[in-house]
Amino acid sequence: MLLKITSPVLNQQSLSREHTAEHVLMGSLQRIKGSFKVRKVEVYDGFGKVFIEIDSLSFEDLAKAQVIANKVIFEGRVVKEHFFDSLEEAQKAFPSLRAHEERIQGRVRVVEVDGFDYSACTGKHVENTKDCGMILVTHVSKSGGEYQIDFEVGEKALETAVKLSTLCLSISSILGTPIKNLEKAVLNMRSENEDLKKRISVITEDSVKKTLSEESLGETKLYAAILKGVDTKAVMKTIGELIGKNNYIYVIGLEWYGVCNILIGSGDERINATHILKELCRVFNGKGGGDNKIAIGSFPCEKLHDVFEEAKKIVRDVLKVQ
Numbered sequence: 001m002l003l004k005i006t007s008p009v010l011n012q013q014s015l016s017r018e019h020t021a022e023h024v025l026m027g028s029l030q031r032i033k034g035s036f037k038v039r040k041v042e043v044y045d046g047f048g049k050v051f052i053e054i055d056s057l058s059f060e061d062l063a064k065a066q067v068i069a070n071k072v073i074f075e076g077r078v079v080k081e082h083f084f085d086s087l088e089e090a091q092k093a094f095p096s097l098r099a100h101e102e103r104i105q106g107r108v109r110v111v112e113v114d115g116f117d118y119s120a121c122t123g124k125h126v127e128n129t130k131d132c133g134m135i136l137v138t139h140v141s142k143s144g145g146e147y148q149i150d151f152e153v154g155e156k157a158l159e160t161a162v163k164l165s166t167l168c169l170s171i172s173s174i175l176g177t178p179i180k181n182l183e184k185a186v187l188n189m190r191s192e193n194e195d196l197k198k199r200i201s202v203i204t205e206d207s208v209k210k211t212l213s214e215e216s217l218g219e220t221k222l223y224a225a226i227l228k229g230v231d232t233k234a235v236m237k238t239i240g241e242l243i244g245k246n247n248y249i250y251v252i253g254l255e256w257y258g259v260c261n262i263l264i265g266s267g268d269e270r271i272n273a274t275h276i277l278k279e280l281c282r283v284f285n286g287k288g289g290g291d292n293k294i295a296i297g298s299f300p301c302e303k304l305h306d307v308f309e310e311a312k313k314i315v316r317d318v319l320k321v322q
């Protein structure tokens with residue numbers, strides 16, 4: 001059996017241009033990367049997927065392959081077929097032949113894109129590459145040593161090319177960066193963002209430790225504050241570390257433009273953070289959860305101060321401290 005083309009559409013004839021375009025793209029990639037194995041091809045109306053086993057595949061490789069493939073398509077090369085009694089004979093005649101060797105037994109049909117590409121194949125093809133219109137790679141993904149390349153053909157490819165170009169123009173306008181610098185700009189933004197996250201996290205940790213008010217409740221202590229603009233995850237991490245080291249109780253209000261939270265942390269076995277949070281949610285129409293040591297809930301911002309005061313009151317009541 002030669003390379004098998006799978007398609008959910010019964011009329012494979014109508015998919016011959018998608019299939020031929022795939023031959024041309026694979027032939028182009030072969031020129032750039034040397035030989036590799038095409039494991040599976042799927043073609044649909046206007047698009048397809050090809051699964052290849054290859055060591056590496058960059059966007060640059062694919063860009064080069066697409067330039068070559070579209071040139072071959074525009075040149076209008078004739079698509080021919082040849083028959084051989086064995087794979088060895090076919091390979092002798094066409095040394096660059098792409099074939100699924102383990103699947104081939106006996107008579108071999110070779111499909112030639114005139115002087116450009118040779119592939120052992122049983123599928124249907126157009127007679128001239130011009131009929132493919134154009135080919136565009138629309139997605140690439142990698143799983144193990146196998147790459148999946150999604151492509152579009154003909155009018156669909158043209159429409160997608162225009163959409164992608166428009167998207168680039170729009171992103172370039174939003175960022176105020178020329179298209180040629182987009183990649184660099186996005187990489188810079190990403191590293192700046194990561195750096196800012198780290199800075200906020202450090203500032204948050206510092207502000208939690210420094211701004212909490214302290215109240216003695218018998219043998220334990222209650223630390224509380226409403227903090228604005230700090231990073232919630234960093235607060236949770238800091239409180240988690242603190243309650244791991246001592247038996248104090250923490251009530252932290254977190255305020256940030258329409259998103260308000262109350263966090264309860266407890267290192268004291270008498271205070272169950274989730275129980276307190278549940279009571280607060282019931283009274284103030286909040287939502288949240290956690291465990292007996294740490295719990296967090298969101299509340300309407302206009303009620304944050306009331307929730308904060310009530311949380312402290314519940315802690316005092318449970319510990320029977322006035």
Ligand SMILES: [Zn+2]
Binds near residue numbers: 020
């Ligand atoms: Zn074919």
